[in-house]
Amino acid sequence: MRLQEKLDAFTSDLIKSGQIPEPIVKRLIAGIQELVASGKSERALKAGDVAPSFTLPDESGRLVSSVKLLGQGPLVISFYRGVWCPYCNIELQALEEARADIEARGASLIAVSMQNAANSRKSVRENKLGFPVLVDAGGKISNKFGLRYALSPETIELYRTLGNDLEAINGESSWSLPMPGRYVVGQDGVIAFAEVNPDYTHRPEPSDLLPILDQLARAKAD
Template sequence: MLNRAVSKSLIALPLILLSMAVTAELKIPSKNPALSVTGQQQLGTRENNIGLAIGSTVADFSISTHDNKTVTLKDIQSMGDTLVVFYRGGWCPYCNVQIRQLTQAWPEFQQRRITPILISVDKTDAAALAQRTYEIPFPVLSDTDLIAHNAFEVVLDVDDATFERYKKYGIDLELWSGKNHHKIAVTAAYIVDKNAVVKWAHTSLDYKTRPSVEQLLDIIDTIAR
């Protein structure tokens, strides 16, 4: 059973601006771009063999909710089947579009008894920031030490030139993660069963192109047959 405090934080995460100080420090992108939908031939593929393959068992890990409650792989397993989505960070407007789409489709996931779980390297307070104020009714987890990222093998090294270019855009990865490792997630989506076995996997280095909600729901329905 989940600890009551942890369970409460996993059920509903108000995505709000926590304070004027944090808002000033962590600049939230104002753009609202359109995501490109993954082509059917690429759907369910692992670019450059990045990430765990279908049939792999996820290694145990322990990370945090936005309010510093601990969440373990065992806690996640207790939810049953999960859709684990790795995103680059709250600074990424494409990630925010995807998060909003997943949030809007929550009733569809509920109907299928599968829980989306969002993971990034954002520190705990940054994990509670978003471009707009709305509630996410499923877990948004902070993995600043890349524990879950390594468990799923989706760590992306940001080179020095890209790091400096992002800073010119007003995006300081060190402020968002609270770390100086300059690593983020490869955009990825996994369907993981209650035994921590990967049933479906998709990874892509093209962060502007991701599986649509409709595609994900079709895949869930296919796996359930």
């Protein structure tokens, strides 16, 4: 099953189950539409831009350096919202399934969120991830990629109602999140692929990364 089919099935089950009252569903959709319409996704870094380099702690506190990983091969980075977002969890699981194909092409895979180490450990544990989940405290790196945005007062209120207390989850009070974004960075530090979608119910297929990684491998062989 393709990732987007899983996400769509989740959405439709959730609406059918009535788990979330319809007025809240409507407000959540309105929030997404507002973010899409803001055009913020176009300000994020794109293919052809130089990726910012970073060193961030993973879920266990070990420092992971993008420069070091790029020394070994291309780097796939997935910016996600947090363990409280079921769409992010479904995506992380799909990336874990694709990890062998990614690594077979000489690339490494990492995920980055603004949540604290304990919640990052929960992401790894609950989704059975074999790749590091980095802690971007305060969203400094998300910001450098042009992904971080401040939630609207309406969305903050809605998230509080739903129990998504970002202050507790992220360990800081900015009430900001990265737009979900997936990047492939070549060993020259230049972004080879980027997809940013403020509509967090839609994520690119992990298998679509493979032609990009194949091309990077071919370019290296030349």
